[in-house]
Amino acid sequence: xxxxxxxxxxxxxxxxxxxxxxxxxxxxxxxxxxxxxxxxxxxxxxxxxxxxxxxxxxxxxxxxxxxxxxxxxxxxxxxxxxxxxxxxxxxxxxxxxxxxxxxxxxxxxxxxxxxxxxxxxxxxxxxxxxxxxxxxxxxxxxxxxxxxxxxxxxxxxxxxxxxxxxxxxxxxxxxxxxxxxxxxxxxxxxxxxxxxxxxxxxxxxxxxxxxxxxxxxxxxxxxxxxxxxxxxxxxxxxxxxxxxxxxxxxxxxxxxxxxxxxxxxxxxxxxxxxxxxxxxxxxxxxxxxxx
Numbered sequence: 452x453x454x455x456x457x458x459x460x461x462x463x464x465x466x467x468x469x470x471x472x473x474x475x476x477x478x479x480x481x482x483x484x485x486x487x488x489x490x491x492x493x494x495x496x497x498x499x500x501x502x503x504x505x506x507x508x509x510x511x512x513x514x515x516x517x518x519x520x521x522x523x524x525x526x527x528x529x530x531x532x533x534x535x536x537x538x539x540x541x542x543x544x545x546x547x548x549x550x551x552x553x554x555x556x557x558x559x560x561x562x563x564x565x566x567x568x569x570x571x572x573x574x575x576x577x578x579x580x581x582x583x584x585x586x587x588x589x590x591x592x593x594x595x596x597x598x599x600x601x602x603x604x605x606x607x608x609x610x611x612x613x614x615x616x617x618x619x620x621x622x623x624x625x626x627x628x629x630x631x632x633x634x635x636x637x638x639x640x641x642x643x644x645x646x647x648x649x650x651x652x653x654x655x656x657x658x659x660x661x662x663x664x665x666x667x668x669x670x671x672x673x674x675x676x677x678x679x680x681x682x683x684x685x686x687x688x689x690x691x692x693x694x695x696x697x698x699x700x701x702x703x704x705x706x707x708x709x710x711x712x713x714x715x716x717x718x719x720x721x722x723x724x725x726x727x728x729x730x731x732x733x734x735x736x737x738x739x740x741x742x
Contacts (some may be wrong), residue, residue, distance in 0.1 A: 452493055457523050459486035460498060464516060467505050532570035540571055541725040547576040547591040550670045551613050551687045552714055557595075560734035568727040579644050579669070586719050592728050593735075597712035607715040610739045615710045617703040618691055619683035631705045640665050640682035642673050685710065 462472035463483065473483045491498050498512035508516065544564075548554055564573065578585060582596030583605060595610065619626050625639055641662040658664065665682055667673045670690065677684055678699050686700075694700040716735060718724060724732060 452490065454523070454526050456486045456490040456493075457519050457526075459483045460490060460519055461516075461523060463487065463499070463506050464508060464512075469506060528570060534570075538726060540568055540727045542570075543572045543574055544568075544593070544725075544728045544731060545574045545576070545585075545591045546731070547578050547582045547585050547594040547596070549582055549594075549596050549714075550577045550579060551597065551690070551712060552595050553689060557735050557738060560731060560738050563734050564727070564731045567730055571727040577669075583717055586717050589719075589722065592718065592722075592724060593732055594717040595714060595735075596717050597714055604720055606718050606720045608736060609713065610716050610736075611714045613712045613714060614688045615685040615712065616688050616691070617683060617685050617705055618677060618695070618700040619703055620678055620680035621698060621701050623680050623683060625683050625703055626701045629704060631703060636662055636705075639663070642667060642676045642682040642684040644668070644670055644673055687712075 458476060459472060459478075462475055463469055466472050466475060469483045469487070470480045473480045476483070487498060494515070496511045497509050498515065500507045500509055548557075561573070564571075576585070576591065580597070582591065582594030583602070585591035586594050586605060587602060597613070623639075625631055625635065628635065639662070641658060642665050643658055645666040645668065665676070667676060670686070673684055674686065674691065674694070676682060677686065678694065683703060691700055695702060716732070716739075718728075718732060
């Protein structure tokens with residue numbers, strides 16, 4: 452059994468005739484017939500019924516079709532991997548994106564990466580504050596992160612801004628106040644997100660002076676706590692736009708606590724990216740600059 456036989460089998464099934472399969476595979480019809488016949492002889496069964504005009508699968512042929520396609524996909528993956536190894540492409544690229552960034556903004560670069568480097572595995576992570584640390588620690592190759600660390604070992608390119616706004620549930624005590632002072636804030640719990648990175652685990656941006664704090668591991672938990680009225684907090688404006696429109700959350704009247712995060716595309720200056728990593732880096736930059 453070989454790949455020529457399996458390709459001929461799959462093409463005949465998909466196109467409905469030996470002639471059409473031959474045209475697609477750039478072979479004469481007799482060569483396709485020969486591939487199918489030798490495959491049937493090796494398997495000891497008939498794959499097609501030759502009674503009608505169209506090539507019709509036998510019951511045995513239908514049972515073998517799925518496995519045949521899986522084998523073909525495996526051969527293609529093996530070939531792609533070999534080509535990438537020859538070209539020097541990495542087996543894996545690690546991308547970390549802070550959860551405050553809308554990952555949909557780079558859907559196109561990710562699709563292009565998938566098509567260009569099908570055998571390179573993408574490992575995606577989402578770390579609050581810690582993207583730069585992960586690059587420094589060689590736990591990520593590329594990161595999209597808000598700027599915290601000014602380490603000169605990092606190469607950064609500005610890609611945008613994410614605005615944060617203070618919000619709470621409509622039934623929260625702060626939601627009914629026209630003006631909010633430090634005394635009222637100190638009486639209420641502020642929900643903040645803590646990084647999993649040891650380097651930034653105690654960092655919390657936008658924390659009000661004297662506020663009582665509940666720490667949560669991610670923005671999704673924080674949003675749920677806010678909607679449940681368990682506290683107030685600063686959230687990325689795009690993430691809570693629908694909650695504000697639907698009345699699940701309200702914006703609090705304390706713009707002094709509103710802030711903006713400067714977003715950076717980050718890589719190491721000490722470690723060169725391979726072909727796949729460079730492609731992804733450039734593709735992300737081109738897409739975001741075009742927007």
